[in-house]
Amino acid sequence: MFDKLTDRFHDVFRTLTGRGALTESNIDDAMREVRRALLEADVNFKVVKEFVDKIRAECLGEKVLKSVTPGQQAVKVVFDHLKELLGGDNAPLDLSGSPAVVMLIGLHGSGKTTTAAKLAQWLVSKEKKTVMLAACDLRRPAAIDQLETLGREIRVPVFAKRGTLDVVEVAREARAEASRQGAQVLILDTAGRLQVDDELVQELVKVREALQPKEILLVADAALGQQAVSVAEHFNNALGITGLILTKLDGDARGGAAMSMRHVTGRSIKFTGTGERIPDLEAFHPERMASRILGMGDVVSLVEKAAEHFEEAEAKKLEDKMRKNTFDLNDFRDQLRKLKKMGGVMAMLDMLPGTAKSKENLNVDDNQLRRVEAMICGMTPAERAKPDVINASRRRRIAAGSGVPVSELNDLLERFDMMRKMMGQFSKMGKNGGMPGPGSMPQRGAMHPNPMAMKLQQFNRRRH
Numbered sequence: 245m246f247d248k249l250t251d252r253f254h255d256v257f258r259t260l261t262g263r264g265a266l267t268e269s270n271i272d273d274a275m276r277e278v279r280r281a282l283l284e285a286d287v288n289f290k291v292v293k294e295f296v297d298k299i300r301a302e303c304l305g306e307k308v309l310k311s312v313t314p315g316q317q318a319v320k321v322v323f324d325h326l327k328e329l330l331g332g333d334n335a336p337l338d339l340s341g342s343p344a345v346v347m348l349i350g351l352h353g354s355g356k357t358t359t360a361a362k363l364a365q366w367l368v369s370k371e372k373k374t375v376m377l378a379a380c381d382l383r384r385p386a387a388i389d390q391l392e393t394l395g396r397e398i399r400v401p402v403f404a405k406r407g408t409l410d411v412v413e414v415a416r417e418a419r420a421e422a423s424r425q426g427a428q429v430l431i432l433d434t435a436g437r438l439q440v441d442d443e444l445v446q447e448l449v450k451v452r453e454a455l456q457p458k459e460i461l462l463v464a465d466a467a468l469g470q471q472a473v474s475v476a477e478h479f480n481n482a483l484g485i486t487g488l489i490l491t492k493l494d495g496d497a498r499g500g501a502a503m504s505m506r507h508v509t510g511r512s513i514k515f516t517g518t519g520e521r522i523p524d525l526e527a528f529h530p531e532r533m534a535s536r537i538l539g540m541g542d543v544v545s546l547v548e549k550a551a552e553h554f555e556e557a558e559a560k561k562l563e564d565k566m567r568k569n570t571f572d573l574n575d576f577r578d579q580l581r582k583l584k585k586m587g588g589v590m591a592m593l594d595m596l597p598g599t600a601k602s603k604e605n606l607n608v609d610d611n612q613l614r615r616v617e618a619m620i621c622g623m624t625p626a627e628r629a630k631p632d633v634i635n636a637s638r639r640r641r642i643a644a645g646s647g648v649p650v651s652e653l654n655d656l657l658e659r660f661d662m663m664r665k666m667m668g669q670f671s672k673m674g675k676n677g678g679m680p681g682p683g684s685m686p687q688r689g690a691m692h693p694n695p696m697a698m699k700l701q702q703f704n705r706r707r708h
Contacts, residue, residue: 250537252281253322257538261315268304271318275300278322286500288473291329291507299325323534329503330530335487335512338458339373343422343430345455348489349448349479350463352436355491357387359463359517360433361394362525363489366515367429368400370527376427378418379404380411380451381435391433398522401425411435411447412454419455432457440478448483459486461514464505466490472501473508480509490528491517502533571664573628577620584613615646619653622646631657 256277260266275296282292299322302308308317337346346363348356360377367373377395379402381387388404395402403418415432422430434451437444452460462485464472479485488509490502493516506513513528565571620628622645627634634642634657643650 249281249285252277252284253538256281257315257319257322260318261313266303266308266314266318271300271303274318275303282500282503286472286504288500288504288508291504294507295325295329295503319538323538326537327530327534329507330533331506331512331528332530334527334529334531335514337514338486339367339371339429341458343376343419343427344459345419345430345432345457346459346461347432347434347448347451347455347457348461348463349434349483349485350436351440351465351475352438354436354463354465355517356436356463357381357390357433358394358520359489359491359515359525360391360431361398361400362517362522363515364395364400364429364431365398365522366525366527368398373428374426375400375429375431376418376422376425377402378415378422378430378432380415380418380432382409382411382414383435387433387435394522401427412450415451415455440475440482445478445482452483460484461487461489462505462509462511463489463491464501466493466501466516468501473504476505476509480511485509485511487512487514489513489515489517493518573620573623573631573660574625576660577617577628580613580617580620584617615648615652616656618646619643619648619656631660 256274260270260274278299279292279296282295283289287295302321302325303318308314308321338344348360348363350356364375364377367375377391377400379388379391381391385406388406392402392404403414403421405414405417408414411434418432419430432451432455434448435444460483462476462479464475468475476485476488488505488511490505490513502513513530516526516528518524518526565575619642622642623634627638627642639650639653639657643653646653
């Protein structure tokens, strides 16, 4: 979402850090570009003005201008203020109460119902809570059906009552049922409108007064742009929201909504939706997001994602296979699937420092993951275990079954064979006490390069 903003900031700071000394003129030029970048990202103009004025004042202070590395100090000033603009520190949910009531509000189409299921799954998997969902959007029957379907998918009970428009009654009965079943958290999926109106607000106020929820979370589309400010202000003034959940961050939104809504409400962004799947909900960390926007990466989040999908015992087993040169296409397919669950190669690159400007030249296409996986799945288990047995007739069968040219399959097998030979050479060098080269296998326990990422990059480069 913040790619364009990251590129603009990168250009600004490259100019600043390339100077031995900074002047007021240098800083004014940089602030002009920062202002332009934020406005283009749809950040509210009042927020931009306040943000830039604060940075300029601090950058013109002695601490920066008299510093040995004034350019680096200026970057730190921007980082600190950007982190503050995004919320400062991570804000956890208040889950006190029995059950704790979490009320989701927002405009129609913002993704409340899907977000309710995502949040329920997050609480179950991350916080080890028992959760119940309540269908309180009574004006749209399809919303009840949708929530029940999602509830079955994630194995979370859903309270629903059809044939009534009394949302307060439904909410009260849902809380009683959640208490009876011993649920620790009750999530209310409320109705939305195309715009904020008195009828909607009064309905939500009645629910708030009846249930006294610990959390009132505004679910907002990240692509709202300048409209985000008025929407956030209306809901906050009427209900006193406790936090924000931004959805559709995987789309082409320019990111301004995140900064604008956080600034005008004074409430923290607690979660972000990064895709359509149920697991695509992440706790929001302002410091990490500020680091990513400024092109510094987010290694902490990358490590956390890896820890979720890669067990230590499995990683050691995989490393042993690489050392013994027994890594086969079954292993490769499994690693590809884990990489997809982590968001793909490009999502990983976004979290690595210094890749903001260079990733477009890496020839890595996440869509190619599906083609590679299709080719591997088109093979029999025996063929995946021993690719050497795949002769010409088998190649024609696999290519036809996976919908790719034989040449593309040949390229995949050739590159995989080259990678395995390289692994064998590195393993022998380690046994003989030789000095491995830059791409060699690491010692046990060290972080080693992901073979799928390396393979996919080689494969794409060959195709292009």
